[in-house]
C-alpha cells in the first residue's frame with residue numbers, strides 16, 4: 666500500500682514543477698505582438714472582445730504577461746484552457762494583451 670502513494674506524490678509534484686517551468690520558459694521567449702493580435706482575435710476575442718475590454722467577461726487589458734500565461738494554462742472556471750497551444754503562440758498572445 667505504501668509504495669503507490671509515494672509514487673503518486675512524486676508524479677503530482679513532478680507535474681506541478683513542470684507547469685511552473687513552462688511559465689518561465691514562455692516568459693523567456695521574445696514575443697511578436699502583431700502575431701499575438703491575430704491569435705488573440707482567433708482564440709480570445711469571442712469572450713474578451715477584440716479590444717480586451719470584455720463586456721460580460723473580464724476586462725483583461727494591460728494585464729501582465731505572467732498573469733495571462735497562467736490563466737491560459739489553467740483555464741479558470743468557465744474559461745477554456747489553452748495549454749495545447751505552442752509556447753510561442755502563448756507568448757505572443759500575452760505580449761499583445763500587455764500592450765492593450
Ligand code: HEC
Pocket residue numbers: 705708709710711712713722723724725728732733736737741742743744745747758762
Ligand atoms: C469561452 C470564453 C473565454 C475565452 C475564449 C477566453 N476566456 Fe479568458 N476568461 C473567461 C472567463 C469566464 C474568465 C473569468 C474566470 C474566473 O476567474 O472566474 C476569464 C479570465 C481570464 C483572465 C484573468 C482575468 C483576471 O482579471 O484575472 C485572463 C488573463 C484571460 N481570461 C485571458 C484570456 C486569453 C489570453 C484568452 C485567449 C487565449 C482567453 N482568455 C479566452 C472566458 C474566456
